[in-house]
Amino acid sequence: MRELTVKDAINEALMQVMEADPSVIMMGEDIAGGAGRDDQGGLDAWGGPFGVTQGLVTRFGRERIRDTTIAEAGFFGAAVGAAMTGLRPIVELMYVDFVGVCYDQLLNQAAKMRYMFGGKQKVPMVVRTVVGAGFRAAAEHSQALYPLYTHVPGLKTVAPTTPADAKGLLISAIQDDDPVIFFEHKRLYMTKGDVPENPTPIPLGKASIPRSGKDITVVAVQRMVNFSLEAARLLDIEGIQAEVIDPRTYSPLDEDTILESVAKTGYLIIVDESYPRCGLAADISSIVAEKGFDYLKGAIRKVTPPHTPVPFSPPMEDFYLPSPQKIADAVRGLLGAR
Amino acid sequence: MTETMLAQMYRTMFTMRTFDERIHQLAADDAIPGYAHTYFGSEAVATGVMAALEPSDWIASTYRNHGHAIAKGVSLNAMAAEVYGRRTGVCKGKGGSMHISDFDKGMLGAIGIVAAGIPLAVGAALTAKFKGLPWVAVPFFGDGAVHQGVFHEGAGIAKLWNLPVVLVCENNGYAEATATDYHLNTKTIADMACAYNMPARRADGMDVVTVYEIAKEAVDFARCGGGPILLEFLSYRFSGQYEGDKQIYQPAAEIEEARKRDPIKVFEENASTRGLSEERLAGIRQEVKVVVEAAFTYAESAPWPSPEETLDDVYVSYL
Numbered sequence: 001m002r003e004l005t006v007k008d009a010i011n012e013a014l015m016q017v018m019e020a021d022p023s024v025i026m027m028g029e030d031i032a033g034g035a036g037r038d039d040q041g042g043l044d045a046w047g048g049p050f051g052v053t054q055g056l057v058t059r060f061g062r063e064r065i066r067d068t069t070i071a072e073a074g075f076f077g078a079a080v081g082a083a084m085t086g087l088r089p090i091v092e093l094m095y096v097d098f099v100g101v102c103y104d105q106l107l108n109q110a111a112k113m114r115y116m117f118g119g120k121q122k123v124p125m126v127v128r129t130v131v132g133a134g135f136r137a138a139a140e141h142s143q144a145l146y147p148l149y150t151h152v153p154g155l156k157t158v159a160p161t162t163p164a165d166a167k168g169l170l171i172s173a174i175q176d177d178d179p180v181i182f183f184e185h186k187r188l189y190m191t192k193g194d195v196p197e198n199p200t201p202i203p204l205g206k207a208s209i210p211r212s213g214k215d216i217t218v219v220a221v222q223r224m225v226n227f228s229l230e231a232a233r234l235l236d237i238e239g240i241q242a243e244v245i246d247p248r249t250y251s252p253l254d255e256d257t258i259l260e261s262v263a264k265t266g267y268l269i270i271v272d273e274s275y276p277r278c279g280l281a282a283d284i285s286s287i288v289a290e291k292g293f294d295y296l297k298g299a300i301r302k303v304t305p306p307h308t309p310v311p312f313s314p315p316m317e318d319f320y321l322p323s324p325q326k327i328a329d330a331v332r333g334l335l336g337a338r
Numbered sequence: 339m340t341e342t343m344l345a346q347m348y349r350t351m352f353t354m355r356t357f358d359e360r361i362h363q364l365a366a367d368d369a370i371p372g373y374a375h376t377y378f379g380s381e382a383v384a385t386g387v388m389a390a391l392e393p394s395d396w397i398a399s400t401y402r403n404h405g406h407a408i409a410k411g412v413s414l415n416a417m418a419a420e421v422y423g424r425r426t427g428v429c430k431g432k433g434g435s436m437h438i439s440d441f442d443k444g445m446l447g448a449i450g451i452v453a454a455g456i457p458l459a460v461g462a463a464l465t466a467k468f469k470g471l472p473w474v475a476v477p478f479f480g481d482g483a484v485h486q487g488v489f490h491e492g493a494g495i496a497k498l499w500n501l502p503v504v505l506v507c508e509n510n511g512y513a514e515a516t517a518t519d520y521h522l523n524t525k526t527i528a529d530m531a532c533a534y535n536m537p538a539r540r541a542d543g544m545d546v547v548t549v550y551e552i553a554k555e556a557v558d559f560a561r562c563g564g565g566p567i568l569l570e571f572l573s574y575r576f577s578g579q580y581e582g583d584k585q586i587y588q589p590a591a592e593i594e595e596a597r598k599r600d601p602i603k604v605f606e607e608n609a610s611t612r613g614l615s616e617e618r619l620a621g622i623r624q625e626v627k628v629v630v631e632a633a634f635t636y637a638e639s640a641p642w643p644s645p646e647e648t649l650d651d652v653y654v655s656y657l
Binding site for chain 2: 025063066068069071073074075076077078079080081082083084085086087089101104105108109113114115116117118119120121122153154156176177178204205252
């Protein structure tokens with residue numbers, strides 16, 4: 001085992017899967033960069049805006065690592081068509097916020113091809129996309145739009161927090177026969193952790209429990225897992241043992257792990273970076289209220305951003321995001337009411 | 339072109355006409371659930387284009403798919419059963435008239451969103467090029483679709499990557515209830531290919547032989563590595579946008595004029611010079627009527643899906 005960043009873990013997963021399966025191709029905007037200008041030595045100039053796909057084009061060539069035009073609807077649709085006919089395309093949506101220009105190809109095409117036409121089609125494609133606030137990138141490059149995809153039957157949604165999860169879940173996503181949206185958090189790319197060298201898939205639909213505790217269950221979404229672990233350390237000093245659950249995939253969702261934890265602790269807080277209305281926190285809250293009501297000793301609490309777009313200015317963006325302090329406060333508030 | 343081929347084309351066109359006449363009646367009688375869109379007037383387009391394709395070639399269809407499906411060889415029984423929402427329908431009752439599509443027959447889908455099938459075909463063409471397979475991919479779309487972003491994005495990507503795509507526009511004169519001569523900025527749809535440095539042909543879509551010849555040339559061009567090509571076929575929509583549309587925006591004189599170019603009539607008028615006797619055509623018509631009638635009889639007594647089948651086929655696997 002060695003330490004890798006999330007970014008490098010994703011790169012390694014892509015390298016290993018593409019090495020093993022020649023039907024995997026990638027399409028996206030400047031996932032290589034410098035396309036068509038060999039004379040300027042620009043090949044692999046970017047490796048994507050965050051450098052995640054660096055080195056892939058030099059290893060696999062331009063037939064498999066395809067820089068596209070800035071035409072997300074066009075190449076997303078092409079990915080759906082290619083997936084149905086025998087390839088395993090991975091497409092990159094540079095920022096999750098850009099989904100507005102190509103949503104039909106996910107909502108009505110990728111997600112419906114199998115169901116609507118009698119179960120003959122398979123759409124084994126992966127959309128890799130970047131989410132999250134904290135980059136001072138304002139309202140159109142900072143959103144955490146997990147619910148827009150999780151809401152849609154026919155799509156699967158995956159959001160890793162740790163480097164090992166990023167690698168293992170991406171391998172599973174690419175090997176999966178259904179369309180999978182794979183969220184990468186821009187503020188997690190440089191976080192480090194142990195990652196196995198072998199390409200070991202982690203099954204979709206299985207939560208992890210990065211911290212066990214008996215007093216309260218904290219279900220957290222992607223970067224919010226790390227905030228919640230930090231909050232749990234603060235609370236530990238005060239004698240509160242918080243259990244932190246990372247669902248890792250939102251569709252399918254590992255309801256059992258969440259419900260078992262709530263059965264043990266009796267209290268639930270959900271920490272989400274997406275908007276509060278019709279968001280993941282609201283969804284998980286409703287599931288627990290419906291299926292685990294008798295376990296609950298208090299109200300379910302959500303820690304989410306306010307129902308506003310993501311602001312630019314640092315004091316406003318910091319106010320907007322949940323934080324370890326806000327999570328710890330919510331726990332204290334809930335348990336203090338015991 | 340052989341007589342057998344011509345006879346087959348007539349059979350295909352007449353099957354489309356007969357099938358949709360049944361649909362028209364059933365919709366008027368409120369005997370089938372949901373929306374239905376008939377193909378009256380464009381029969382020569384699907385028939386001529388499909389005659390130029392190999393069975394392994396892909397098409398992407400639309401909500402106005404009955405003609406495409408028939409020409410691609412989809413079972414009439416399964417089509418009729420789908421219209422009725424029966425379990426033995428081609429989509430197991432999940433699609434209905436708007437989504438008749440059989441993947442096993444080379445249909446990527448019958449898409450209800452205008453123009454959205456175009457990039458799907460581009461993707462199938464990418465698979466063909468990437469794997470070195472001899473497939474051509476043909477998205478069908480109407481004149482209204484050329485204003486959609488995915489028409490332009492699909493055309494752009496297909497040209498950039500030199501993919502075997504034959505873009506087939508059925509210019510039937512109307513985008514829903516809006517006339518083509520109102521909505522088009524360019525003089526023709528074929529003109530739009532200029533922006534993509536793509537060849538284009540514009541031709542009479544009412545004569546199946548013309549359609550076939552143009553399509554054959556285009557399909558050969560795309561298959562041999564020439565890249566994408568845009569075909570604009572001029573047809574007419576005798577029906578409304580959907581069954582039940584009162585067509586008050588279509589002048590009666592215009593419909594009357596277009597009826598003179600009815601593709602089936604055009605074929606029949608030219609049949610004898612092409613070596614097909616009226617007796618032969620009459621025989622085909624009789625056979626078609628029997629087969630279509632049998633399909634609807636089959637469909638009427640086909641089993642309903644159980645309500646629980648709602649839950650099937652959302653995913654290949656889920657948890």
